[in-house]
Amino acid sequence: MTRHVLFILIFVLTTSRMKYRILLFALLFLVGKNGLSQIPTLSDKSQISLLTCAAGDELYYAFGHSAFRVQDSALGIDVVYNYGTFDFNRPNFYLNFVKGKMIYSLSRRSFNRFLFDYEMEKRWVKEQILDLTLPEKNKLLAFFENNYLPENRDYLYDPLLNNCSSITGNILLEQFGDAIVFNDSHLENRFTFRQLVRQNLEINSWASFGIDVAFGSVVDRKATLQEHMFLPYYAMNQLKNTTKSGKPLVERERTVLDYNEHTKNGFFPLSPLFWFTLLLLFTLIVTYLDYKHKARSKWLDFSLFLITGLIGTFLLLLWVAADHTSTPKNFNMLWAFPLNLIVAFIFVFQSQPPKWFFKYLQIALALLGILVLLWIFKVQIFSPVLIPLLLTLAVRYGYILKFSKP
Incomplete structure (x- = not known):
């Protein structure tokens, strides 16, 4: 099939007749619709992992970041599915932010492009490779690809309950059900949402003060074990203490970018x-x-x-x-x-x-x-x-x- 397509493509490109050019556009449309949109089947060399990125200097980077990585050396696949994408140019962006109707999206980009920003900002990136069977990997990839469809990729963002980090636990539970067990042995204390937010901000800063004033008393309740995962660092530590079907979910960990934690020195x-x-x-x-x-x-x-x-x-x-x-x-x-x-x-x-x-x-x-x-x-x-x-x-x-x- 590929050889026939290549032959037709060369033939059309070397002729100036309009009807053949029309045939080319129709052919490309069919290939794109029926071929390129198909989800590849991962090989035994595939891996799916969670990337955790260090906090940055800007307020929207102050809590770190989480994203999923899918790689398969046999197929040449190495992409990152990032649920933390937002667009400043979206209509009524700031108004929707104030109204609590902030829309975030799932984006998909190559791992190298994703990593470039963190290299430039000298923020560490750590990777946790998940211990999944091949059918489970393909199931998770199909989920990501379905989520990436234009009609599915947008979601209503909530900074405490539904963000790029908290969605990690939701996806694992949705895909693997009761096989996923979150253990709490690593948590010495359960914190309130306000305490968790303050852990990532200097208390005597305008950002921390503004957030404290805007938050109501509802954030002074203790977060559940899974709710702690709205912070990427807690999500990373939680995965270390999570089992799937009685076995550790994380197969191994590695440091992708090794930089020191950014220190915030206020004036x-x-x-x-x-x-x-x-x-x-x-x-x-x-x-x-x-x-x-x-x-x-x-x-x-x-x-x-x-x-x-x-x-x-x-x-x-x-x-x-x-x-x-x-x-x-x-x-x-x-x-x-x-x-x-x-x-x-x-x-x-x-x-x-x-x-x-x-x-x-x-x-x-x-x-x-x-x-x-x-x-x-x-x-x-x-x-x-x-x-x-x-x-x-x-x-x-x-x-x-x-x-x-x-």
């Missing part, structure tokens, strides 16, 4: 703790001067009410109007109170505040106290970087209450 003057402490000191000085001169700095009050109101409104929308699984029941709104956005304009520009405003300030101070209690009883864990900001609000609320009281 304190650019950190949130530095700026919030500076804000607290500035607020204390302004409040003291206001007290001494029996005045009130309206611009400072307006700024605090406006900014906390805007943050609170955003958090409320993440809770009730978005599809994120990690943002509901967020008690950060006790300090970032959404109604502050309205109060900023009603109160600040009036010479005499309305009577209800004093009750409002008392409620605002009480909410700060409730937040501390929720923190103590671990209903929700808040960022320690938040402490100077909470003190800033308490100082200013208390002063305004005293100054504006009839």
